[in-house]
Amino acid sequence: MTSQVEEIKKKLDIIDVINRYLPLKKRGRHHVACCPFHGEKTPSFTVSPELQIFKCFGCGKSGDVFTFLQEFERIDFREALEELAKLAGVKLEHSEGLTQSDAKKRVFLEINHQLARFYTYILTSHPLGKKALEYVLNRGINLDTIKQFRLGYAPANSQLTINYLLKKGYQVSDLIATGTFGQSQYNQRLYDRFSDRLTFALCDFRDRILGFSGRVLPGAKPELAKYINSPETELYHKSHTLFGLNLSRQAIKEKKSVIVVEGEFDLISPYQSGVKNIVAIKGTAFTQDQLQLLSRYTDTLILGLDSDFAGTNAAKKSIEMADDMGFDIQVLTLGDQYKDPDEAIRADAQFFYSQLEKTLPIWDFIIQSAVKSYGIDTIKGKKQILQTVIPFINKISNQVIRSDYFQKLAQVIGSTTESIIQESKHYSTTPVVSLSTPITKTETPPQKIEKLEEYLLTLIFSSPKPLILLPKVLAHLSFTTSRFNQIISSLSTLKKFKPQKLSALLAPEIEPTFINLYLQATEIKLEAPSRRLEIEKVINQIKGLKYRQTLLEISQKIASAETLNQQSDLTSLENEYNQTLNLLQKLNQTKL
Numbered sequence: 001m002t003s004q005v006e007e008i009k010k011k012l013d014i015i016d017v018i019n020r021y022l023p024l025k026k027r028g029r030h031h032v033a034c035c036p037f038h039g040e041k042t043p044s045f046t047v048s049p050e051l052q053i054f055k056c057f058g059c060g061k062s063g064d065v066f067t068f069l070q071e072f073e074r075i076d077f078r079e080a081l082e083e084l085a086k087l088a089g090v091k092l093e094h095s096e097g098l099t100q101s102d103a104k105k106r107v108f109l110e111i112n113h114q115l116a117r118f119y120t121y122i123l124t125s126h127p128l129g130k131k132a133l134e135y136v137l138n139r140g141i142n143l144d145t146i147k148q149f150r151l152g153y154a155p156a157n158s159q160l161t162i163n164y165l166l167k168k169g170y171q172v173s174d175l176i177a178t179g180t181f182g183q184s185q186y187n188q189r190l191y192d193r194f195s196d197r198l199t200f201a202l203c204d205f206r207d208r209i210l211g212f213s214g215r216v217l218p219g220a221k222p223e224l225a226k227y228i229n230s231p232e233t234e235l236y237h238k239s240h241t242l243f244g245l246n247l248s249r250q251a252i253k254e255k256k257s258v259i260v261v262e263g264e265f266d267l268i269s270p271y272q273s274g275v276k277n278i279v280a281i282k283g284t285a286f287t288q289d290q291l292q293l294l295s296r297y298t299d300t301l302i303l304g305l306d307s308d309f310a311g312t313n314a315a316k317k318s319i320e321m322a323d324d325m326g327f328d329i330q331v332l333t334l335g336d337q338y339k340d341p342d343e344a345i346r347a348d349a350q351f352f353y354s355q356l357e358k359t360l361p362i363w364d365f366i367i368q369s370a371v372k373s374y375g376i377d378t379i380k381g382k383k384q385i386l387q388t389v390i391p392f393i394n395k396i397s398n399q400v401i402r403s404d405y406f407q408k409l410a411q412v413i414g415s416t417t418e419s420i421i422q423e424s425k426h427y428s429t430t431p432v433v434s435l436s437t438p439i440t441k442t443e444t445p446p447q448k449i450e451k452l453e454e455y456l457l458t459l460i461f462s463s464p465k466p467l468i469l470l471p472k473v474l475a476h477l478s479f480t481t482s483r484f485n486q487i488i489s490s491l492s493t494l495k496k497f498k499p500q501k502l503s504a505l506l507a508p509e510i511e512p513t514f515i516n517l518y519l520q521a522t523e524i525k526l527e528a529p530s531r532r533l534e535i536e537k538v539i540n541q542i543k544g545l546k547y548r549q550t551l552l553e554i555s556q557k558i559a560s561a562e563t564l565n566q567q568s569d570l571t572s573l574e575n576e577y578n579q580t581l582n583l584l585q586k587l588n589q590t591k592l
């Protein structure tokens, strides 16, 4: 197996593979992109063709081509292996490499697949599904769409469904683990959570069925929840899933925008009418994971959510998160007559299409809806508008846009921009701490030295010829940090510098340090003369720190010698002190 992994790695270039998923830009000897694993506006996701690895300096994710595919597609190692083997033209010998948990997941996926087929069969072709089918057809959904979205009906009698699966040879424990089936505490009998509900298959973007959601039919007992979802299972995580993305991702890419709606029908109806760049978040707030998933395809969100969605805290957080991640956020307004996209498109498709052409930037939408709710005729109304709108505007990440909207708000209220900005200061917001900002604390001199040594090595690796530069640096300075010294001694054994060669020489616990240094070196864009100056400066800083540390130590010794009245020690210590002080004063004379 390992040899096949190696063979695949040899045949593939990580740059080509990652480029299939996100466009990489060449920067120096590396390639970079905005990280697909965390939200960011400037690229810190770095790929090294020489080392055949990737690393994100924002969130810290790193690895090889296998790790990338596993993380990006959320698949297991075996699936990544199969996909990459195909790409490399390598025929896999046998099905090793499948861990027990991967094998289980495959069984769960198979059960879900069988179940979706069964539910769809009952809905479309069985007398038991007649009432549900009538309901769906009455909502204007045709048979093709039913099949495309794998709509189904779970029979009221759970035993039918359970027997169907048991006859196929699946085990009860596996049925329970898929989340669809529960077990009664009284008599241990299995039941189908979705029984007597219309079912929707919840897929990942690779079209695998992870779970289901179920809607009650008209006439159901009022105490039943209108919609239920699969519980969180090994496969299904609500926060990662976007309903419809498996069918809409191509259209999202092409249209360069995505319409975000709440529920299943809000998606299915427009989709059937040709609006295909659409996903449903199954709620009113989206999660960071969902936004990250979308950011792979587009940076424009068109919110087709309930018209008072902006009122909730969760929505506020979603909007702030999307803005921070660099999304352009627009709102699809459907006037007062329609309660959701499903209703609007069924009543007047032309109106829906034309509203899609004139979406409103989110901040305008928030001002407008506050004005509508509170009115600008009274002081109280104005106050409520400010209270609602300012927290949003305060959080706009782009300063220019932010001050634009303060101006707009001032116009609407009939006030001056200055007084609105003054007012906004009362709504203090917690500062946004970005992932990449290190928490600053007072550093001890040894910590400072370690940091400077790291920077110095990075400078050395930023040179095309680190092997020539290194001895010149070492002539002036010896490194104190052990892991840096290990890198330096391995580097010195090389005849010609090749990162992959050095990497292979290093102990496994040291290798990540080198990879970090080497990838960070890309960020340094200095020509040879300025690099030399920078190196000289850092050497002096390190020396200065070391001298100051020595001076401190000597003065402590002097103090104790004085207390003990050790005259001879005192003289030699004072000499030593003066010599070190001299050296410190003479700094700035290093020349490479």
Ligand SMILES: [Zn+2]
Pocket (backbone or CB within 6 Å): 035, 036, 037, 038, 045, 056, 057, 058, 059, 060, 061
């Ligand atoms: Zn990242």
